[in-house]
Amino acid sequence: MSNDKPFSPARQNTSAQVRNPSPAASAARGSPRPSHENTQTKSRDGTPSRPVGQLWAVVMAVVSIISVQLGVSLFVPVIEAYGPLSSSSLRLSWAALALLVVVRPPLHRMTASQWKAAVMLGAGMAVLTLAFFMAIERLPQHLAVALEFCGPLLVAAVGARGHRALVWPVLAAAGIVLLAIGDARLGGVDVLGIAYALLAAAGWATYIVMMKRVGRVFPGLQGLTVSLMVAALFSLPFAAAETGSLVFPARQLLLTAGLAILVPLVPYILEIQALRRLSAATFGVLMSLEPAIAAVAGWLILGQSMDGQQILGVGLVVAASIGVVRAANAPPA
Numbered sequence: 001m002s003n004d005k006p007f008s009p010a011r012q013n014t015s016a017q018v019r020n021p022s023p024a025a026s027a028a029r030g031s032p033r034p035s036h037e038n039t040q041t042k043s044r045d046g047t048p049s050r051p052v053g054q055l056w057a058v059v060m061a062v063v064s065i066i067s068v069q070l071g072v073s074l075f076v077p078v079i080e081a082y083g084p085l086s087s088s089s090l091r092l093s094w095a096a097l098a099l100l101v102v103v104r105p106p107l108h109r110m111t112a113s114q115w116k117a118a119v120m121l122g123a124g125m126a127v128l129t130l131a132f133f134m135a136i137e138r139l140p141q142h143l144a145v146a147l148e149f150c151g152p153l154l155v156a157a158v159g160a161r162g163h164r165a166l167v168w169p170v171l172a173a174a175g176i177v178l179l180a181i182g183d184a185r186l187g188g189v190d191v192l193g194i195a196y197a198l199l200a201a202a203g204w205a206t207y208i209v210m211m212k213r214v215g216r217v218f219p220g221l222q223g224l225t226v227s228l229m230v231a232a233l234f235s236l237p238f239a240a241a242e243t244g245s246l247v248f249p250a251r252q253l254l255l256t257a258g259l260a261i262l263v264p265l266v267p268y269i270l271e272i273q274a275l276r277r278l279s280a281a282t283f284g285v286l287m288s289l290e291p292a293i294a295a296v297a298g299w300l301i302l303g304q305s306m307d308g309q310q311i312l313g314v315g316l317v318v319a320a321s322i323g324v325v326r327a328a329n330a331p332p333a
Contacts, residue, residue: 057277061286064270069294071262072141073301075133078259082243082252084133089232089239090248090256092129095264096228105222114217114226121210121223122230128203130235131196138193141298142306143179146291146317147194150176151201153324155208160327168324175316182310281329288321 079087110118128148135144150172157169183189214223240246275283295314298304306314 053277057274058282058286060270060274061278061283062289064267064274065287065290065293066297067262067266067270069141069145069290069297070301071259072136072145072294073297074262075259076136076141076302078252078255079133079137082249084137085130085235085242086239086248087252087256088129088133089235090253091260091263092126092228092232092235094257094260096225096232098260098265099221099225099228103221103225105218105225107226110226111217114223117210117213117217118223118226119230121207121214121227123234124203124206124210125227125231126203126234128200128207129231130238131203132200135193135197135200138190139197140183140304141302142291142295142304142310142314143176143183143189144193144197144200145294146172146176146179146314147197148200148204149291149317149321150198151204152208153321154201155205156324156328160324165324165327168320168327171323172317172320175313175320178313178316179306179310182307182313186305186307281325284325284329285322288318288325291317291321 075087075091132144132148135147139147150169153172154169157165180189180194210227214227217223218226236246271283278286292314295304295306295311299306
Protein backbone atom coordinates (compact mmCIF):
# COMPACT_ATOMS: atom_id res chain seq x y z
CA MET A 1 0.00 0.00 0.00
CA SER A 2 1.71 4.22 0.82
CA ASN A 3 1.11 2.41 0.92
CA ASP A 4 0.12 0.21 4.84
CA LYS A 5 1.32 2.09 2.65
CA PRO A 6 1.92 -0.42 3.58
CA PHE A 7 -0.50 -2.57 1.59
CA SER A 8 -4.17 -1.60 1.78
CA PRO A 9 -6.64 -3.69 -0.16
CA ALA A 10 -9.16 -0.95 0.23
CA ARG A 11 -7.99 0.38 -3.09
CA GLN A 12 -10.13 -2.10 -5.04
CA ASN A 13 -13.72 -1.53 -6.14
CA THR A 14 -16.19 -4.35 -5.63
CA SER A 15 -17.98 -3.68 -8.88
CA ALA A 16 -15.30 -3.05 -11.46
CA GLN A 17 -11.88 -3.35 -9.84
CA VAL A 18 -10.11 -1.95 -12.90
CA ARG A 19 -8.82 1.60 -12.72
CA ASN A 20 -6.20 3.92 -14.07
CA PRO A 21 -3.35 4.20 -11.57
CA SER A 22 -2.89 7.21 -9.30
CA PRO A 23 -0.39 7.90 -6.54
CA ALA A 24 -2.84 7.48 -3.75
CA ALA A 25 -4.76 4.52 -4.77
CA SER A 26 -3.39 2.82 -0.77
CA ALA A 27 -2.02 1.58 1.53
CA ALA A 28 -0.75 -0.13 2.92
CA ARG A 29 -1.00 0.79 4.33
CA GLY A 30 -1.66 -0.68 4.64
CA SER A 31 -2.67 0.17 4.02
CA PRO A 32 -1.01 0.50 1.24
CA ARG A 33 -2.95 1.65 -4.08
CA PRO A 34 -4.38 2.15 -7.60
CA SER A 35 -6.76 4.97 -8.35
CA HIS A 36 -10.40 4.39 -8.89
CA GLU A 37 -12.75 4.89 -11.74
CA ASN A 38 -15.76 7.07 -11.15
CA THR A 39 -18.17 5.17 -8.96
CA GLN A 40 -20.13 8.23 -7.86
CA THR A 41 -23.55 7.27 -6.58
CA LYS A 42 -26.52 8.84 -8.32
CA SER A 43 -30.05 9.25 -7.12
CA ARG A 44 -33.02 7.62 -8.77
CA ASP A 45 -33.39 10.50 -11.20
CA GLY A 46 -29.78 10.18 -12.30
CA THR A 47 -28.38 13.22 -10.48
CA PRO A 48 -25.24 13.02 -8.31
CA SER A 49 -25.61 12.20 -4.65
CA ARG A 50 -26.46 15.03 -2.27
CA PRO A 51 -23.75 17.26 -0.74
CA VAL A 52 -24.29 15.70 2.69
CA GLY A 53 -23.53 12.25 1.28
CA GLN A 54 -20.42 13.57 -0.46
CA LEU A 55 -19.28 15.27 2.74
CA TRP A 56 -19.56 11.97 4.59
CA ALA A 57 -17.62 10.32 1.78
CA VAL A 58 -14.82 12.86 2.20
CA VAL A 59 -14.81 12.19 5.95
CA MET A 60 -14.63 8.44 5.35
CA ALA A 61 -11.73 8.83 2.89
CA VAL A 62 -9.76 10.98 5.33
CA VAL A 63 -10.48 8.61 8.24
CA SER A 64 -9.24 5.79 6.02
CA ILE A 65 -5.89 7.53 5.51
CA ILE A 66 -5.66 8.24 9.23
CA SER A 67 -6.34 4.58 9.96
CA VAL A 68 -3.56 3.49 7.58
CA GLN A 69 -0.93 5.83 9.00
CA LEU A 70 -2.04 5.33 12.59
CA GLY A 71 -1.65 1.60 11.95
CA VAL A 72 1.89 2.19 10.68
CA SER A 73 2.85 4.27 13.72
CA LEU A 74 1.40 1.78 16.18
CA PHE A 75 3.12 -1.05 14.33
CA VAL A 76 6.60 0.39 14.92
CA PRO A 77 6.87 -0.84 18.56
CA VAL A 78 5.73 -4.29 17.41
CA ILE A 79 8.44 -4.59 14.76
CA GLU A 80 11.01 -3.25 17.24
CA ALA A 81 10.03 -5.96 19.71
CA TYR A 82 9.56 -8.91 17.35
CA GLY A 83 11.12 -7.96 14.00
CA PRO A 84 9.69 -6.42 10.82
CA LEU A 85 9.54 -9.56 8.68
CA SER A 86 7.64 -11.86 11.04
CA SER A 87 5.31 -9.08 12.20
CA SER A 88 4.53 -7.98 8.66
CA SER A 89 3.97 -11.56 7.56
CA LEU A 90 1.54 -12.13 10.42
CA ARG A 91 -0.42 -9.01 9.55
CA LEU A 92 -0.68 -10.15 5.94
CA SER A 93 -1.78 -13.57 7.14
CA TRP A 94 -4.50 -12.22 9.43
CA ALA A 95 -5.86 -9.97 6.67
CA ALA A 96 -5.81 -12.84 4.15
CA LEU A 97 -7.57 -15.15 6.61
CA ALA A 98 -10.30 -12.59 7.25
CA LEU A 99 -10.99 -12.14 3.53
CA LEU A 100 -10.86 -15.87 2.85
CA VAL A 101 -13.53 -16.46 5.49
CA VAL A 102 -15.77 -13.70 4.10
CA VAL A 103 -15.21 -14.04 0.32
CA ARG A 104 -14.54 -17.80 0.04
CA PRO A 105 -13.04 -17.78 -3.49
CA PRO A 106 -13.44 -21.05 -5.45
CA LEU A 107 -9.74 -21.96 -5.54
CA HIS A 108 -10.40 -25.35 -7.18
CA ARG A 109 -12.13 -23.69 -10.16
CA MET A 110 -9.54 -21.00 -10.88
CA THR A 111 -7.95 -20.96 -14.34
CA ALA A 112 -4.24 -20.81 -15.14
CA SER A 113 -4.53 -17.14 -16.17
CA GLN A 114 -6.25 -16.31 -12.89
CA TRP A 115 -3.55 -18.04 -10.86
CA LYS A 116 -0.81 -16.28 -12.84
CA ALA A 117 -2.35 -12.85 -12.23
CA ALA A 118 -2.96 -13.60 -8.54
CA VAL A 119 0.59 -14.85 -8.00
CA MET A 120 2.13 -11.79 -9.65
CA LEU A 121 -0.08 -9.43 -7.66
CA GLY A 122 0.60 -11.36 -4.47
CA ALA A 123 4.33 -11.10 -5.05
CA GLY A 124 4.00 -7.34 -5.43
CA MET A 125 1.98 -7.15 -2.22
CA ALA A 126 4.57 -9.18 -0.32
CA VAL A 127 7.45 -7.01 -1.55
CA LEU A 128 5.51 -3.85 -0.76
CA THR A 129 4.66 -4.87 2.79
CA LEU A 130 7.92 -6.51 3.85
CA ALA A 131 10.16 -3.86 2.30
CA PHE A 132 8.12 -0.99 3.70
CA PHE A 133 8.37 -2.19 7.27
CA MET A 134 12.06 -2.95 6.82
CA ALA A 135 12.31 0.72 5.83
CA ILE A 136 10.16 1.88 8.76
CA GLU A 137 12.57 0.10 11.11
CA ARG A 138 15.38 2.35 9.82
CA LEU A 139 13.75 5.60 8.67
CA PRO A 140 11.31 8.15 10.10
CA GLN A 141 7.75 7.52 8.97
CA HIS A 142 7.50 10.73 6.94
CA LEU A 143 10.54 9.85 4.83
CA ALA A 144 9.63 6.18 4.36
CA VAL A 145 6.09 7.04 3.19
CA ALA A 146 7.34 9.80 0.88
CA LEU A 147 9.84 7.43 -0.74
CA GLU A 148 7.24 4.67 -1.03
CA PHE A 149 4.90 7.15 -2.74
CA CYS A 150 7.35 7.34 -5.67
CA GLY A 151 5.99 4.04 -7.03
CA PRO A 152 2.36 5.00 -7.62
CA LEU A 153 3.30 8.57 -8.47
CA LEU A 154 5.55 7.44 -11.33
CA VAL A 155 2.94 4.99 -12.60
CA ALA A 156 0.36 7.78 -12.65
CA ALA A 157 2.77 10.19 -14.35
CA VAL A 158 3.51 7.67 -17.09
CA GLY A 159 -0.21 7.16 -17.61
CA ALA A 160 -0.96 10.90 -17.74
CA ARG A 161 -1.39 12.75 -21.00
CA GLY A 162 1.48 14.94 -22.16
CA HIS A 163 5.11 15.30 -21.20
CA ARG A 164 4.33 18.12 -18.79
CA ALA A 165 2.96 15.56 -16.34
CA LEU A 166 6.52 14.35 -15.78
CA VAL A 167 7.23 17.56 -13.85
CA TRP A 168 5.32 16.15 -10.89
CA PRO A 169 7.76 13.30 -10.11
CA VAL A 170 10.55 15.89 -10.25
CA LEU A 171 8.67 18.04 -7.74
CA ALA A 172 8.17 15.00 -5.50
CA ALA A 173 11.88 14.17 -5.75
CA ALA A 174 12.72 17.71 -4.62
CA GLY A 175 10.46 17.26 -1.61
CA ILE A 176 12.08 13.94 -0.75
CA VAL A 177 15.53 15.51 -0.95
CA LEU A 178 14.45 18.20 1.51
CA LEU A 179 13.13 15.51 3.86
CA ALA A 180 16.33 13.47 3.60
CA ILE A 181 18.57 16.50 4.17
CA GLY A 182 16.60 17.41 7.28
CA ASP A 183 16.78 13.86 8.64
CA ALA A 184 20.52 13.71 7.91
CA ARG A 185 21.00 16.92 9.87
CA LEU A 186 18.85 15.71 12.77
CA GLY A 187 20.46 12.32 13.19
CA GLY A 188 21.52 10.72 9.94
CA VAL A 189 19.78 8.78 7.18
CA ASP A 190 20.07 5.02 6.84
CA VAL A 191 21.02 4.24 3.24
CA LEU A 192 19.72 0.68 3.54
CA GLY A 193 16.43 2.08 4.81
CA ILE A 194 16.16 4.26 1.71
CA ALA A 195 16.83 1.21 -0.46
CA TYR A 196 14.06 -0.74 1.29
CA ALA A 197 11.64 2.17 0.86
CA LEU A 198 12.39 2.34 -2.86
CA LEU A 199 11.92 -1.43 -3.09
CA ALA A 200 8.52 -0.92 -1.45
CA ALA A 201 7.79 1.75 -4.07
CA ALA A 202 8.54 -0.81 -6.79
CA GLY A 203 6.22 -3.27 -5.05
CA TRP A 204 3.48 -0.64 -4.90
CA ALA A 205 3.90 0.11 -8.62
CA THR A 206 3.64 -3.61 -9.37
CA TYR A 207 0.52 -3.80 -7.21
CA ILE A 208 -1.13 -1.00 -9.21
CA VAL A 209 -0.33 -2.51 -12.60
CA MET A 210 -1.27 -6.06 -11.63
CA MET A 211 -4.46 -5.00 -9.85
CA LYS A 212 -5.83 -3.94 -13.25
CA ARG A 213 -5.12 -7.40 -14.68
CA VAL A 214 -6.59 -9.16 -11.65
CA GLY A 215 -9.69 -7.02 -11.97
CA ARG A 216 -10.18 -8.25 -15.52
CA VAL A 217 -9.95 -11.96 -14.74
CA PHE A 218 -11.67 -12.17 -11.33
CA PRO A 219 -15.17 -11.22 -10.23
CA GLY A 220 -15.78 -9.15 -7.10
CA LEU A 221 -13.18 -9.45 -4.36
CA GLN A 222 -11.97 -12.91 -5.30
CA GLY A 223 -8.81 -11.67 -7.01
CA LEU A 224 -7.82 -9.49 -4.08
CA THR A 225 -8.48 -12.32 -1.63
CA VAL A 226 -6.44 -14.91 -3.52
CA SER A 227 -3.61 -12.43 -4.13
CA LEU A 228 -3.48 -11.54 -0.46
CA MET A 229 -3.35 -15.24 0.39
CA VAL A 230 -0.42 -15.64 -2.02
CA ALA A 231 1.32 -12.62 -0.48
CA ALA A 232 0.97 -14.13 2.98
CA LEU A 233 2.44 -17.44 1.77
CA PHE A 234 5.33 -15.63 0.06
CA SER A 235 6.10 -13.77 3.27
CA LEU A 236 6.23 -16.81 5.55
CA PRO A 237 9.76 -17.98 4.55
CA PHE A 238 11.08 -14.51 5.41
CA ALA A 239 9.30 -14.66 8.76
CA ALA A 240 10.81 -18.09 9.43
CA ALA A 241 14.27 -16.84 8.48
CA GLU A 242 13.94 -13.97 10.96
CA THR A 243 12.61 -15.98 13.90
CA GLY A 244 14.06 -19.42 13.17
CA SER A 245 10.62 -21.04 13.08
CA LEU A 246 6.96 -20.38 12.33
CA VAL A 247 5.99 -20.56 15.99
CA PHE A 248 5.22 -17.03 17.16
CA PRO A 249 4.69 -15.59 20.65
CA ALA A 250 1.05 -15.24 21.68
CA ARG A 251 1.46 -11.50 22.27
CA GLN A 252 2.81 -10.98 18.77
CA LEU A 253 -0.10 -12.93 17.31
CA LEU A 254 -2.57 -10.83 19.30
CA LEU A 255 -0.97 -7.48 18.42
CA THR A 256 -0.70 -8.21 14.72
CA ALA A 257 -4.30 -9.44 14.61
CA GLY A 258 -5.50 -6.23 16.24
CA LEU A 259 -3.44 -4.01 13.94
CA ALA A 260 -4.77 -5.88 10.90
CA ILE A 261 -8.09 -4.22 11.74
CA LEU A 262 -6.58 -0.75 11.34
CA VAL A 263 -4.90 -1.84 8.11
CA PRO A 264 -6.39 -3.11 5.88
CA LEU A 265 -9.89 -3.96 7.14
CA VAL A 266 -11.12 -0.54 8.36
CA PRO A 267 -9.70 1.35 5.34
CA TYR A 268 -11.24 -1.21 3.02
CA ILE A 269 -14.75 -0.69 4.43
CA LEU A 270 -14.43 3.10 4.52
CA GLU A 271 -13.00 3.49 1.04
CA ILE A 272 -15.55 1.22 -0.60
CA GLN A 273 -18.26 3.44 0.88
CA ALA A 274 -16.48 6.65 -0.11
CA LEU A 275 -15.98 5.47 -3.69
CA ARG A 276 -19.72 5.10 -4.11
CA ARG A 277 -20.13 8.84 -3.61
CA LEU A 278 -16.95 10.48 -4.94
CA SER A 279 -15.37 10.77 -8.37
CA ALA A 280 -11.98 9.20 -9.06
CA ALA A 281 -10.31 12.60 -9.30
CA THR A 282 -11.70 13.79 -5.95
CA PHE A 283 -10.77 10.54 -4.24
CA GLY A 284 -7.26 10.66 -5.71
CA VAL A 285 -6.69 14.19 -4.44
CA LEU A 286 -7.84 13.18 -0.96
CA MET A 287 -5.48 10.20 -0.96
CA SER A 288 -2.67 12.58 -1.89
CA LEU A 289 -2.83 13.88 1.68
CA GLU A 290 -1.28 10.62 2.89
CA PRO A 291 2.35 11.83 3.18
CA ALA A 292 1.21 14.77 5.30
CA ILE A 293 -0.90 12.57 7.56
CA ALA A 294 2.02 10.14 7.83
CA ALA A 295 4.21 13.00 9.03
CA VAL A 296 1.65 14.05 11.64
CA ALA A 297 1.19 10.46 12.86
CA GLY A 298 4.94 9.96 13.15
CA TRP A 299 5.26 13.20 15.11
CA LEU A 300 2.36 12.58 17.51
CA ILE A 301 2.88 8.86 18.19
CA LEU A 302 6.58 8.27 17.57
CA GLY A 303 7.95 11.72 18.43
CA GLN A 304 9.49 12.14 14.95
CA SER A 305 9.70 15.92 14.71
CA MET A 306 10.39 17.87 11.51
CA ASP A 307 11.91 21.28 10.83
CA GLY A 308 10.54 23.90 8.45
CA GLN A 309 12.52 22.56 5.50
CA GLN A 310 11.07 19.08 5.99
CA ILE A 311 7.54 20.43 6.30
CA LEU A 312 8.10 22.13 2.96
CA GLY A 313 9.34 18.81 1.57
CA VAL A 314 6.15 17.05 2.65
CA GLY A 315 4.16 19.87 1.05
CA LEU A 316 6.00 19.37 -2.25
CA VAL A 317 5.26 15.62 -2.23
CA VAL A 318 1.58 16.30 -1.55
CA ALA A 319 1.45 18.96 -4.29
CA ALA A 320 3.13 16.60 -6.74
CA SER A 321 0.63 13.88 -5.94
CA ILE A 322 -2.34 16.21 -6.42
CA GLY A 323 -0.83 17.48 -9.67
CA VAL A 324 -0.29 14.05 -11.16
CA VAL A 325 -3.81 12.94 -10.14
CA ARG A 326 -5.31 15.96 -11.91
CA ALA A 327 -3.12 15.37 -14.96
CA ALA A 328 -4.12 11.71 -15.16
CA ASN A 329 -7.80 12.61 -14.96
CA ALA A 330 -7.65 15.60 -17.34
CA PRO A 331 -9.82 15.29 -20.49
CA PRO A 332 -8.03 15.04 -23.84
CA ALA A 333 -7.10 18.40 -25.35
